[in-house]
Amino acid sequence: MLIGPFTQILPMSGLPLKGALQDEQLPVIPNGGIVVENDKILAVGDFKSLQQEYAGHELHWIDTPMVLMPGFIDCHTHICFDGSRSRDYAMRIAGKSYLEIARAGGGIWDSVTKTRVADTVTLAENTVARANRHLQEGVTTIEVKSGYGLNFESEVKMLRAIQQAGLHTKATLIPTCLAAHMKPRDFEGTEAEYLEVVLNELLPVLKQESLTNRVDIFIEETAFSSAAATSYLQKAAALGFAATVHADQFTAGGAEVAVAVNALSADHLEASTDKEIQLLAQSDTVAVVLPGASLGLGMHYAPARKLLNEGACVAIASDWNPGSAPMGDLLMQAAVMSAAEKLSSAEVFAALTFRAAPALQLTDVGKLSPGFVADMQAYPTADYRDILYFQGKLKPSCVWKKGEIVTNL
Numbered sequence: 001m002l003i004g005p006f007t008q009i010l011p012m013s014g015l016p017l018k019g020a021l022q023d024e025q026l027p028v029i030p031n032g033g034i035v036v037e038n039d040k041i042l043a044v045g046d047f048k049s050l051q052q053e054y055a056g057h058e059l060h061w062i063d064t065p066m067v068l069m070p071g072f073i074d075c076h077t078h079i080c081f082d083g084s085r086s087r088d089y090a091m092r093i094a095g096k097s098y099l100e101i102a103r104a105g106g107g108i109w110d111s112v113t114k115t116r117v118a119d120t121v122t123l124a125e126n127t128v129a130r131a132n133r134h135l136q137e138g139v140t141t142i143e144v145k146s147g148y149g150l151n152f153e154s155e156v157k158m159l160r161a162i163q164q165a166g167l168h169t170k171a172t173l174i175p176t177c178l179a180a181h182m183k184p185r186d187f188e189g190t191e192a193e194y195l196e197v198v199l200n201e202l203l204p205v206l207k208q209e210s211l212t213n214r215v216d217i218f219i220e221e222t223a224f225s226s227a228a229a230t231s232y233l234q235k236a237a238a239l240g241f242a243a244t245v246h247a248d249q250f251t252a253g254g255a256e257v258a259v260a261v262n263a264l265s266a267d268h269l270e271a272s273t274d275k276e277i278q279l280l281a282q283s284d285t286v287a288v289v290l291p292g293a294s295l296g297l298g299m300h301y302a303p304a305r306k307l308l309n310e311g312a313c314v315a316i317a318s319d320w321n322p323g324s325a326p327m328g329d330l331l332m333q334a335a336v337m338s339a340a341e342k343l344s345s346a347e348v349f350a351a352l353t354f355r356a357a358p359a360l361q362l363t364d365v366g367k368l369s370p371g372f373v374a375d376m377q378a379y380p381t382a383d384y385r386d387i388l389y390f391q392g393k394l395k396p397s398c399v400w401k402k403g404e405i406v407t408n409l
Contacts, residue, residue, distance in 0.1 A: 001035070001036050001037075001057065001058040001059070001060055001403070002033055002034075002035050002050055002051065002054050002057055002058070002059050002060070003033060003034050003035075003036065003059075003060040003062065004031075004032060004033030004034060004047040004050070004060075004061075004062055005031050005032065005033055005047035005048075005062060006029075006031075006032050006033070006034075006047070006062055006066050006067065006068040006378065007030070007031070007065045007066055007067060007381075007382040007383075008028050008029065008030060008032065008067045008068070008382070008383070008384055009028070009029040009032035009033075009034065009044060009067075009068045009069070009368060010026065010027070010028060010029075010067065010068070010069040010070075010349060010368075010384055011027055011029065011044055011069075011070075011367060011368040011369060012027075012069065012070055012349060012350065012353050012354050012366065012367045012368065013027060013367045013368065013369045014027055015027075015346070015350060015354070017313050017354070017355060017358070018281075018311050018312060018313040019308060019309075019311045019312070020308045020309055020344075020347065021308075021344055021346035021347045021350055022344060022346060023344050023345050023346050025346055026345065026346040026349070028384065029044065029045065029046070031046065031047050031048070032044065032045065032046060032047055032068070033045065033046070033047035033050040033051065034050075034068065034368060034374075034376070035050060035054055035057075036374045036400075036403040037403075038403060039373055039374055039402035039403045039404075040371060040372065040373060040374060040403070041368060041369060041370055041371065041372050041373075041374050042370060043370060044368050044369065044370070062378070064380065065380070065381060065382035066378040066379065066380060066381070066397070066398070067378065067379045067381055067382070067383070067384045067386075067387070068368070068376060068377070068378045069349065069353070069368070069376070069377060069378075069379075069384070070353045070354070070365070070366050070367055070368055070372075070375060070376060070377075071138055071139065071140025071141065071353075071365070071375035071376055071377050071399065071400075071401070072138050072139040072140065072141075072330055072331070072352045072353065072356075072377070073139070073140070073141040073315075073352065073353060073356040073357055073360065073362070073365060073366055074134060074139045074141070074142045074143065074317050074318050074320070074330050074356075075143045075174075075265065075286075075288055075315055075317045075356040075359040075360050076143055076145075076244075076265075076267050076288050076290060076317035076318070076319055076359075077142055077143055077144055077145065077317070077318055077319065077320040077321070077328075078144075078145050078147065078148070078178075078319070078320060078321035078322070079126075079127055079130040079131065079134075079142070079144055079320050079321075079328070080115075080123055080126065080127045080144050080145070080146065080148070080158050080161055080162050080165070081111050081114070081115050081123070081126065081148050081321070081322050082111075082114045082115045082117075082118035082122060082123060082126060083110070083111060083113075083114030083115070083118075083322065084322060085106065085110055085111060085322045085323045085326070087106060088101050088106040088107065088110065088323055089296070089326065091104065091106065092297070092298070093298070098222075106323075107323065108148070108181060108182055108323065109182075109184075109185055110323075111148045111321075111322050111323060112148050112149065112150050112154075112184070114148075115148035115149060115154065115158065116148075116149060116151075116154045119157075120157050120160055120161045120164065121161075121164075123157065123158060123161035123165075124161040124162075124164040124165045124168070125165075127144060127161060127162060127165035127169075127173075128165045128168045128169045130320065130328065131144075131165060131169040131171045131173060132169055132170075132171070133328070134171060134320075134328070134330070135169065135170060135171040135399060135401065135406060135407065136395075136399065136407045137329065137330070137331060137395055137396065138331065138377035138395070138396040138399055139171070139330055140171060140172065140365070140375040140377070140399070140401050141171065141172045141174065141360065141362065141365055141375065142171050142172065142173055142174070143173075143174045143175075143176055143317075143359075143360055144162045144165075144173050144174065144175055144176070145175075145176045145177075145178040145216060146158040146159050146162070146175070146176070146177050146178050146179060147177075147178030147179065147180075147181035147216070148181070149179070150179065150181060150182070150184035150187075151184060151186075151187075152197075152201055152202055152205075155177065155179045155202055156202070156205060156206070156209075156211070159175055159177065159206060159211040159212055160209075160211065162175045162211075163175065163211055170401045170402075170404070170406045171401065172365075172375075172401075174214070174360050174362075175211060175212040175214070176212060176214040176215065176216050176244065177202070177203070177206055177211075177212050177214065177215045177216065177241075178215075178216040178217075178218070179198045179202055179215075180195060180198060180215070180216065180217035180218065180223075180224055180229070180232060181218050181223065182218060182222065182223045182224075183223075183224070191224055191225065191228050192228050192231070195224070195228060195231070195232045198232070199232065199235050199236065199239070203215070203236060203239055203241065204239070207239065207240065207241075212241075213240060213241055213242060214241060214242050214243075214244065214264075215232075215233070215236045215241045215242075215243055215244075216243075216244045216245065216246060217229045217232055217233065217243075217245060217246065218246035218249075219245060219246060219247055219253060219254035219257055220246070220249060220250055220251065220254070221250070221251055222250075223246070226253045226254065226256070226257050229245070229254070229257050230257050230260065230261060233245070233257070233261045233263065234261060237261065242263075242264055242361065243258070243261055243262075243263040243264065244258075244263055244264050244265045244266075244267060244359065245257060245258040245263050245265070245266050245267065246267055246268055247266040247267060247268055247269060247272075247276075248266070248268055248269045248270065248271040248272040248276055249268035249269075249270055249271060249293070250270070250271055251271050252271050252272060252273050252275070252276055254266065254268075255269060255272055255276040255279060255280055255285075255287075256275075256276060256279055258280075258285050259279045259280060259283045259285050262283075262284070262285070263285050264285065264286060264358065264359050264360070264361065265285060265286040265287070265288045265315070265359040266280060266285050266286075266287060266288065267288035267289075267290060267317065267319075268288075268289075268290055268293065268302065268319075269287055269288075269289055269302040269303065269307070270293075270294060270299060270300060270301065270302045272302065272303060272307075274306075277303060277306050277307055277310050277312070278310060280307060280310075280312045281307065281310035281311040281312040282311075284313075284358075286313045286314075286315050286355070286356070286358055286359040287302075287304075287307045287312045287313065287314045287315070288314075288315045288316075288317050288356075288359055289301065289302035289304045289307075289314060289315070289316055289317075289337070289351075290302070290316075290317055290318070290319035290325065291316065291333040291334065291336060291337035292318050292319045292320065292324075292325035292327055292328070292329075292330075292333045293319045293324045293325045294337075295325070295327065295333065295336070296323075296324045296325045296326060296327070297324050301337050301340055301341055303341075304316075304337065304341045304343060304347075304351075305341045305342055305343065308343070308347060313355050313358070314347070314351050314355060315351050315352075315355050315356035315359055316330070316333070316334045316337065316348065316351040316352055316356070317330070317356065318330040318333060329392055330352065331352075331387070331392045331395075332391060332392025332393075333392070334348050334351070334352060334388075334392075335348070335387075335388045335390075335391040335392050336391060336392070338388055339391075345384065345385060345387075345388055348388060353366040353367065354366030354367050373402055374400055374402060374403035375400065375401055375402065376399070376400040377396035377398070377399045377400070378396055378397060378398040378399075379394055379395075379396050379397065380394070380397040381394065
């Protein structure tokens with residue numbers, strides 16, 4: 001099927017995986033077309049030329065100005081949960097601290113309590129609803145973490161719910177085990193003892209049921225130490241699990257661990273110093289920045305500009321969760337952060353597409369290139385610069401997942 005003509009196509013091809021990008025480097029195909037066969041991209045280029053080459057094939061005619069680009073990849077979310085933390089948010093904007101909210105029964109443990117009592121069906125339905133909203137907004141691939149169970153039964157339940165949700169949404173869901181979100185309050189033992197339980201009891205079952213091959217850990221003064229996290233991630237790697245790390249959100253240290261264990265990504269980075277920035281830039285670990293958490297917590301953004309200038313691979317993700325990042329609007333968050341951090345359009349779109357892919361070990365999404373999966377989105381405008389200009393209010397009018405239209409407004 002030939003689809004077009006699009007006023008502009010941004011294939012996101014031919015760009016480096018790391019470092020700063022200027023908009024002049026961004027490939028833009030005017031009056032372009034794209035040929036899709038089954039779920040893959042066959043050709044991209046000038047529409048009239050493709051029309052001649054593929055004469056007689058099915059044509060999906062685009063009769064209004066549209067800009068086509070790859071579907072977004074959200075490589076860090078917590079969309080499998082039950083309940084709300086609106087009380088936490090009200091307390092936070094009224095000036096209460098993280099510890100004061102936790103002492104009042106809020107924080108991560110509040111979500112754990114609510115998620116533990118929810119059944120698998122409820123959690124799967126919640127995840128599908130949030131994934132489908134993401135999909136309508138052009139996010140075609142979504143990482144989903146556990147981490148609101150924090151015991152064997154509830155962590156398995158969450159990951160089974162994520163697996164079930166993946167059968168009921170067109171979006172691709174990538175599950176991650178975040179049983180190391182924090183040491184549960186009802187666990188009587190040290191952080192090292194809790195992590196040993198995760199390693200010896202939980203991870204073998206996740207592997208046996210093919211629920212995930214990824215683990216995450218939160219390195220922070222209120223969660224796990226760098227030493228405990230390093231040991232945990234090394235042992236998880238020996239069991240066949242890839243690693244990602246909640247790093248440098250409030251204090252530095254986590255990114256250094258992520259680089260040391262060759263983690264796929266180090267996520268958050270709001271507290272990263274020049275030392276951590278250099279380490280990430282010199283590594284293959286993706287630096288994932290989460291503007292939604294900065295907005296939700298009322299704190300500064302991660303140093304995305306510095307990371308790019310030093311040569312890091314920077315991805316932008318939503319951190320959609322019930323506590324610190326409840327909004328879940330990936331494009332809006334990226335657009336607002338771009339104004340604060342002075343990120344070019346090319347850098348933002350790269351961070352939402354092909355630069356986010358390696359954080360999830362994906363090699364065939366994030367670009368509109370022959371052989372890539374036909375995950376695409378089209379915006380109702382003649383100029384790609386409008387997409388960030390409207391700061392997330394301009395949404396895609398058409399989304400394709402594996403070559404199939406899933407949203408057509």
